Amino acid sequence: MAASGGNTVRRDRRKVGVIGAGIIGVAVASALQRDGHEVFLVDRDAPGRGASFGNAGLFGTSSVVPMSMPGVIHQLPAWLTDPLGPLALRWTYLPWIAGWLLRYVAAGRADRVEHQARALRGMLGRAVDNLAPLVEAAEATALLHRNGSLFVYRSPKGFAKDRRAWELRARNGVAWEELDAARLRQFEPSLAADCAGGILVRANGHTSDPFQLVTHLARHLVKQGAAIHRSAATGFALDGDRLRAIRTAEGDIPADAAVVAAGAFSRPLARQLGDPLPLETERGYHVMLRDPEIALGVPTADQEGKFMATPMAGGLRLAGTVELAGLAAPPDWQRARILLRQARGLFPALLDHYPEERLSLWMGHRPALPDSLPVIDRSRRSPDVFYAFGHGHVGMASSGMTAILLADLIAGRPPTIDIAPFRANRFAW
Numbered sequence: 001m002a003a004s005g006g007n008t009v010r011r012d013r014r015k016v017g018v019i020g021a022g023i024i025g026v027a028v029a030s031a032l033q034r035d036g037h038e039v040f041l042v043d044r045d046a047p048g049r050g051a052s053f054g055n056a057g058l059f060g061t062s063s064v065v066p067m068s069m070p071g072v073i074h075q076l077p078a079w080l081t082d083p084l085g086p087l088a089l090r091w092t093y094l095p096w097i098a099g100w101l102l103r104y105v106a107a108g109r110a111d112r113v114e115h116q117a118r119a120l121r122g123m124l125g126r127a128v129d130n131l132a133p134l135v136e137a138a139e140a141t142a143l144l145h146r147n148g149s150l151f152v153y154r155s156p157k158g159f160a161k162d163r164r165a166w167e168l169r170a171r172n173g174v175a176w177e178e179l180d181a182a183r184l185r186q187f188e189p190s191l192a193a194d195c196a197g198g199i200l201v202r203a204n205g206h207t208s209d210p211f212q213l214v215t216h217l218a219r220h221l222v223k224q225g226a227a228i229h230r231s232a233a234t235g236f237a238l239d240g241d242r243l244r245a246i247r248t249a250e251g252d253i254p255a256d257a258a259v260v261a262a263g264a265f266s267r268p269l270a271r272q273l274g275d276p277l278p279l280e281t282e283r284g285y286h287v288m289l290r291d292p293e294i295a296l297g298v299p300t301a302d303q304e305g306k307f308m309a310t311p312m313a314g315g316l317r318l319a320g321t322v323e324l325a326g327l328a329a330p331p332d333w334q335r336a337r338i339l340l341r342q343a344r345g346l347f348p349a350l351l352d353h354y355p356e357e358r359l360s361l362w363m364g365h366r367p368a369l370p371d372s373l374p375v376i377d378r379s380r381r382s383p384d385v386f387y388a389f390g391h392g393h394v395g396m397a398s399s400g401m402t403a404i405l406l407a408d409l410i411a412g413r414p415p416t417i418d419i420a421p422f423r424a425n426r427f428a429w
């Protein structure tokens with residue numbers, strides 16, 4: 001690399017196409033552009049219309065606890081049969097997802113959980129700080145907040161059940177303050193009087209509009225010379241193992257390198273490159289309440305109801321639940337309405353009924369590997385095609401580190417953190 005007049009001119013500048021303009025794709029493209037590469041994005045939709053649109057917006061440094069934990073096999077039946085429960089399975093989809101579920105349960109083995117939590121800590125430890133330089137360059141810092149997040153327990157039993165998860169967080173350097181019932185209510189007066197207690201993680205942050213965050217990053221990319229191709233990527237044109245172009249529904253786009261960042265839809269692209277990956281979707285829902293009766297200070301998670309209430313630019317967002325039903329099934333809006341019912345229990349000032357014009361409902365596809373870790377790697381078939389997908393419940397929070405790692409990989413630098421846990425070939429079990 002050589003410096004010229006304050007600008008950095010790279011001798012190894014490459015033309016890199018990023019497939020997918022969600023938070024991962026735009027963050028990766030931004031980091032590559034900053035590194036001096038010529039970048040373009042390929043998305044069949046406008047930027048930020050996938051899972052990155054409607055999530056809870058948490059930048060959780062504390063989100064190091066994998067979804068599958070020891071004992072998950074005993075919890076699954078209760079969750080799956082509870083209509084208000086945090087996890088739903090469309091039974092017709094069971095034959096398709098059975099293999100993934102077996103791996104999911106296997107990922108909950110105690111030693112694997114320790115390994116996954118360590119890997120997640122590397123991704124998330126500086127969640128806001130890692131993305132901040134890209135957000136600053138895009139003049140979107142007003143969308144990032146660093147005032148912590150709250151985890152609420154309705155009952156002492158719920159707290160006790162989660163002890164193991166907090167011990168895992170402690171072993172991974174997460175710091176927090178425990179709030180008894182009185183201090184909890186002092187911190188967040190809109191909570192129900194009978195909440196047992198809570199935990200405040202001051203190092204967590206959030207965005208008040210995930211969609212706008214993606215949009216700002218995408219706009220800045222374009223301002224700096226990137227192209228956005230509105231088309232579905234269908235594959236890769238290779239000369240031997242070297243990439244020649246990204247294949248799209250509208251024709252080939254020449255590229256020296258490509259990054260697959262198509263979220264839950266990345267599986268067929270990776271399969272073409274010799275990497276059959278157990279990528280599934282954990283569908284999630286949100287309800288937005290316009291002009292809510294409460295004004296939360298920070299994102300507040302109901303640790304027993306398993307949803308998050310986040311103060312957003314457009315109102316109060318209630319987001320969560322996992323539904324295993326694949327990519328094609330239509331949304332089950334009951335899953336979203338359950339969130340509202342749960343939230344009324346936590347925040348009594350919310351109304352029993354809202355006129356439809358004050359509500360909006362949304363469903364999105366979390367891209368999920370069974371071990372709660374993304375795939376960050378080079379493809380098996382070509383040294384020019386890279387993977388950045390499968391960020392599950394923490395794609396917003398891990399976008400900054402993912403961008404740093406992809407920039408490292410494409411530049412041939414040693415990666416900033418160990419990427420062995422994110423290898424594409426790790427699913428031998």
Ligand SMILES: Cc1cc2nc3c(=O)[nH]c(=O)nc-3n(C[C@H](O)[C@H](O)[C@H](O)COP(=O)(O)OP(=O)(O)OC[C@H]3O[C@@H](n4cnc5c(N)ncnc54)[C@H](O)[C@@H]3O)c2cc1C
Pocket residue numbers: 019020021022023024025042043044045046047048049050051052053054055056057058059060231232233234261262263264265266283284285286308319320321363364365366367388389390391392393394395396397398
């Ligand atoms: C209810 C809910 C709450 C969540 N809360 C949080 C949270 O609080 N914090 C957090 O960190 N994470 C959270 N997440 C997870 C987070 O939203 C995701 O991990 C993240 O958005 C994934 O980003 P992505 O860019 O990989 O995927 P996406 O945002 O889905 O983007 C993928 C893009 O690829 C495009 N695409 C797909 N296939 C093709 C193709 N063949 N060609 C071209 N384009 C293609 C799509 O159109 C899309 O724009 C939540 C998710 C849900 C559903």
